[in-house]
Amino acid sequence: MDPSALLRETLLEKLKSGIWRAGHRIPTERALCTEYGLGRSAVRRVLGQLKEAGLITQTVGSGTYVSERIAALLPALESSAVAAAVSPSELMEVRMALEPAIVEMVIRNATPADFARMAQCCERAEAAHTLEDFEHWDGLLHEVIAEAAHNSFVGQVFKLMNQARAQGEWGMLKRRSVTPERRAAYQQEHRQLVAALRERDLERALECTRGHLQHVQRNLLGR
Template identity: 60%
Template sequence: MHSALTLRQNLLENLQARTWRAGHRLPTERELSEQYGLSRSTVRRVLADLKGKGLITQTVGSGTYVSEEVGVALAQIASSASPLATSPAELMSARMVLEPAIVAMVVGNATAADFERMDECCEKGETATSIEDFELWDGKLHEAIADAAHNTFIATVFQRMNEVRAQSEWGTLKRRTATPERRARYELEHRALVAALRDRDGARAAALCLEHLTHVRQNLLGY
C-alpha cells in the first residue's frame, strides 16, 4: 500500500525526468489506483493537483495527458521551491545515482583516517538509542564515505544531501517506517560496504552500495 505522496512524487519524477513528454497519455485512474493500492478518489485528488499546476490536462472520455506547457509549469515549480525543498523520493533518486558512482574515487583516494571515521560512524550508529541518533550517524557515515573521495565538489553535494535528510518530511518518513529488523539490516550493510571499500574492491563496494540504497528506498517509499 502506497500513499498519495508517493503517487504524486512518482508522477512528478516521470515528468521531471522527461520520461513522459508533452502529449504523453498517463495511466488511467483505475490503473493508478490498482498499481498504488489507493482509492480512485485519492488518485483523482493527486491528478487534480497536478492539473492545477499546469502539468497535465484531462479530457472527458479520452484520458489524462502531459500538458503541452509542461516545461513552463516545471520551471515555475522549480523557481518557487527553496534550495532544500526536495522530496524524499527526489533525494533517493539522486543518492542511487551519485553514491555508487563515487565508489571508484573513494577506493582510489581513501586514507586510513577516512576508514577510522567510517568505523566510528558505524559504531555510533549501532549504539544509538533513538531513531533520530541512528539517522544522524547513518547520514554522517555516507558523508564520511563521500569525503573519502577527496573531491571538494562531491563533499559539498553530500553536505547538501544531509541537510535535506534533516528536514522534517524525511525524518517523519524514517520514523514511520523504522523497525529494529530494518535497522539491524542497515547496520550490517554499512559494515559490509565499509569492508569492501577498505579492501579496495570497487565492484563489490558499488554493488553493495546500490543494494543498500535499494533497500532504503523500498522501506521508505515502497518501490
C-alpha cells in the same frame, strides 16, 4: 514538521532575517528543550549542525552566541532553503545516481584516517538509543564516505544531501519505515560497505552501495 526540524528552521530563520545578529546570545539548551518539546541530545545535535556550519559559537560557562562571521556566512543559509524543498523521492533519486558514482574515487583516494572515521560512524550508529541519533550517524557515514573521495565538489554535494535528510518529511517517513529489524539490516549493510571500501574491492563496494540504497528506497517509499 517534526520538532527537531522545526527548531532548526526557526533558528535559521532568525539568523537569516537578522532578528539575531552577530554576538546575540541565543536561548539555553534547557529553554530550547522546553519550548520545542525535545530531549537534550536532539537540541545539542541541532546546535552542533549550526556550529559546524560556523553560524554559532559556544563558550563553556557562558552560552551560545551568533558567530561574528554571520554576515559572510548568510549565503550558505540559502543552501538550507534549497535542501528544504527537496522531497524524499527526489533525494533518493539523487542518492541512487551519485553514491555508486563516487565509489571508484573513494577506493582510489581514501586514507586509513577516512576508514577509521567510517568505522566510528558505524559504531556510534549501532550504539544509538534513539532513531534520531541513528539517523544522524547513518547520514554522517554517507557524508564521510563522500569526503573520502577527496574531491571538494563531491563533499559539498553530500553536505547538501544531508541537510535535505534533516528536513521534517524525510524524518517522518524514516520513523514510519524503520523497525528494529530494518535498522539491524542497515547496520549490517553499512559494515559490509565499509569493509568492501577498505579492501578496495570495487565490484563488491558497488554491489553493497546499490543494494543498500535499493533497500532504503523500498522501505521508505514502497518501491
